[in-house]
Amino acid sequence: xxxxxxxxxxxxxxxxxxxxxxxxxxxxxxxxxxxxxxxxxxxxxxxxxxxxxxxxxxxxxxxxxxxxxxxxxxxxxxxxxxxxxxxxxxxxxxxxxxxxxxxxxxxxxxxxxxxxxxxxxxxxxxxxxxxxxxxxxxxxxxxxxxxxxxxxxxxxxxxxxxxxxxxxxxxxxxxxxxxxxxxxxxxxxxxxxxxxxxxxxxxxxxxxxxxxxxxxxxxxxxxxxxxxxxxxxxxxxxxxxxxxxxxxxxxxxxxxxxxxxxxxxxxxxxxxxxxxxxxxxxxxxxxxxxxxxxxx
Amino acid sequence: xxxxxxxxxxxxxxxxxxxxxxxxxxxxxxxxxxxxxxxxxxxxxxxxxxxxxxxxxxxxxxxxxxxxxxxxxxxxxxxxxxxxxxxxxxxxxxxxxxxxxxxxxxxxxxxxxxxxxxxxxxxxxxxxxxxxxxxxxxxxxxxxxxxxxxxxxxxxxxxxxxxxxxxxxxxxxxxxxxxxxxxxxxxxxxxxxxxxx
Numbered sequence: 001x002x003x004x005x006x007x008x009x010x011x012x013x014x015x016x017x018x019x020x021x022x023x024x025x026x027x028x029x030x031x032x033x034x035x036x037x038x039x040x041x042x043x044x045x046x047x048x049x050x051x052x053x054x055x056x057x058x059x060x061x062x063x064x065x066x067x068x069x070x071x072x073x074x075x076x077x078x079x080x081x082x083x084x085x086x087x088x089x090x091x092x093x094x095x096x097x098x099x100x101x102x103x104x105x106x107x108x109x110x111x112x113x114x115x116x117x118x119x120x121x122x123x124x125x126x127x128x129x130x131x132x133x134x135x136x137x138x139x140x141x142x143x144x145x146x147x148x149x150x151x152x153x154x155x156x157x158x159x160x161x162x163x164x165x166x167x168x169x170x171x172x173x174x175x176x177x178x179x180x181x182x183x184x185x186x187x188x189x190x191x192x193x194x195x196x197x198x199x200x201x202x203x204x205x206x207x208x209x210x211x212x213x214x215x216x217x218x219x220x221x222x223x224x225x226x227x228x229x230x231x232x233x234x235x236x237x238x239x240x241x242x243x244x245x246x247x248x249x250x251x252x253x254x255x256x257x258x259x260x261x262x263x264x265x266x267x268x269x270x271x272x273x274x275x276x277x278x279x280x281x282x283x284x285x286x287x288x289x290x291x292x293x294x295x296x
Numbered sequence: 297x298x299x300x301x302x303x304x305x306x307x308x309x310x311x312x313x314x315x316x317x318x319x320x321x322x323x324x325x326x327x328x329x330x331x332x333x334x335x336x337x338x339x340x341x342x343x344x345x346x347x348x349x350x351x352x353x354x355x356x357x358x359x360x361x362x363x364x365x366x367x368x369x370x371x372x373x374x375x376x377x378x379x380x381x382x383x384x385x386x387x388x389x390x391x392x393x394x395x396x397x398x399x400x401x402x403x404x405x406x407x408x409x410x411x412x413x414x415x416x417x418x419x420x421x422x423x424x425x426x427x428x429x430x431x432x433x434x435x436x437x438x439x440x441x442x443x444x445x446x447x448x449x450x451x452x453x454x455x456x457x458x459x460x461x462x463x464x465x466x467x468x469x470x471x472x473x474x475x476x477x478x479x480x481x482x483x484x485x486x487x488x489x490x491x492x493x
Contacts, residue, residue, distance in 0.1 A: 004414050011411045014469045015430050018342050021306040040350040042306060077402060078344055101408035124409045258305055258351055
């Protein structure tokens with residue numbers, strides 16, 4: 001037998017590279033997973049409740065019942081992701097043991113640890129984590145995240161926070177790329193970012209992992225906007241299965257992500273979609289309800 | 297300089313473009329059927345084959361892609377791209393483009409936790425090539441005119457049938473451009489033949 005290495009950075013980051021230009025959809029059962037796959041999703045995120053329902057229900061949000069995740073894994077051939085609480089080593093290890101393809105260490109669930117994230121480099125399964133800026137993004141990469149996403153403000157159907165996070169991150173990445181070597185250590189100190197991650201960003205001229213948009217994508221136009229701003233792909237949480245016509249919405253968001261600069265096409269696919277999910281104005285959220293501020 | 301298209305509906309497009317350019321050819325993004333005009337060869341990248349298939353159908357690209365293949369243009373599929381090229385698929389009634397005489401099984405090495413890398417010898421192309429396998433398919437059977445270029449642990453992971461080249465892994469995820477260079481050479485030879493005839 002030849003040498004055969006699993007769980008390497010290249011294998012874990014590469015998996016996310018294959019998802020580029022695609023849409024990853026939140027689903028809560030096999031039926032929704034099949035709708036997502038048929039619409040052209042590149043992966044599904046199996047969970048017990050979509051973010052807007054988590055918001056409405058209140059209380060503690062945890063990893064989904066393994067039965068739900070298994071049901072979804074058995075229903076589709078595309079990759080299946082699942083969420084674990086921030087810092088919840090055991091939930092993450094359980095998801096890994098089940099064979100999910102990617103774990104989202106997610107602020108959408110109630111954090112299990114308000115200080116420490118998982119050391120994701122110790123796992124064979126790859127992880128995606130949220131970020132609002134380069135400090136957070138670089139710390140998550142330093143811990144071993146193989147994929148990033150904006151935090152946005154999940155379950156609001158309001159794109160404003162995801163736009164803020166992506167613009168800020170990209171501006172900070174551009175700055176790092178053009179910095180002199182002797183300025184990088186101080187920048188690392190200011191950002192609270194691991195120095196070696198900033199070095200890697202400067203060397204590559206970009207982030208070393210893909211960064212998807214997430215948190216507030218409600219329409220095909222929202223997905224296109226995030227791609228226009230430089231996202232590598234799109235997560236849609238409540239936006240699809242909280243809309244009037246999920247299958248149609250799902251197909252339209254997939255098309256909008258591929259052809260985000262074909263504005264005539266965007267017009268056509270946005271016609272007669274029915275009501276998108278009902279949105280929430282961010283300023284009306286109380287500080288305690290802002291998921292993006294959980295564990296930085 | 298030859299023009300090599302990359303099917304750019306979804307997946308590892310950027311990496312293939314980088315590799316094509318590193319090999320001294322011109323890379324062209326193919327998002328629509330009309331983008332096939334003026335390209336000399338086509339790479340079908342890694343990504344999700346079900347997603348790419350849906351978009352191929354949606355934009356009426358299936359027939360133009362088959363015509364492109366039938367005209368003798370070289371085509372190279374990596375991972376999902378191999379699935380798109382294959383004549384038959386294990387556990388599926390229908391293939392996608394169905395132009396390359398191989399049978400392919402999807403996700404045949406397991407789920408993402410089973411994804412791996414290994415250094416492989418690819419006959420006539422490269423020794424010690426760093427191959428990255430991600431939820432990879434493998435070739436279960438090849439046709440009479442198809443040459444097996446590489447096996448890993450008893451499974452066929454790369455093959456060539458004249459103008460068609462397919463592999464289970466992702467050369468585009470490495471900085472090693474030898475396989476892309478091999479394909480660029482195929483395209484260049486095809487163009488020379490075309491000029492002669």
